Amino acid sequence: MKNGTPNTANHSGAGGVSEMAFARHFTATELAEIWKLDETTIRRVFLDEPGVLKIGKSNRRDGKRDYVTLRIPESVALRVYQERTKPTR
Numbered sequence: 001m002k003n004g005t006p007n008t009a010n011h012s013g014a015g016g017v018s019e020m021a022f023a024r025h026f027t028a029t030e031l032a033e034i035w036k037l038d039e040t041t042i043r044r045v046f047l048d049e050p051g052v053l054k055i056g057k058s059n060r061r062d063g064k065r066d067y068v069t070l071r072i073p074e075s076v077a078l079r080v081y082q083e084r085t086k087p088t089r
Contacts (some may be wrong), residue, residue, distance in 0.1 A: 020051060025071040035081075043070060051076040 028046070038048040046052050053071040060066055 020073050020075065024074040025053065026074065026077060028070050028072070031072060031077060042072075045080060046070055046072050046076070049080060051078055 021075050027032075028039045028042040031046075032042045033036075035042070047054075047068070047070065049072075051073055051085040055056075055071070056066070058066045058068050
């Protein structure tokens, strides 16, 4: 770390994973507010999207509800937005 900034020059793996780790991440609530959508819609859109950080338990066997917290990198949000706003032919 140099001057408070993480040194990612030597650690950028395939796809710039370390760069993504320190990039701006949104919560589902934040993106829902920005895009004027329901939080549930944002969660459905990004749950299986590559690059989204998923924290928590999924596929629980004890019969309880799954709790998964999503953190969505800005680059992933931009990619999804661009894909979904492409003009149809």
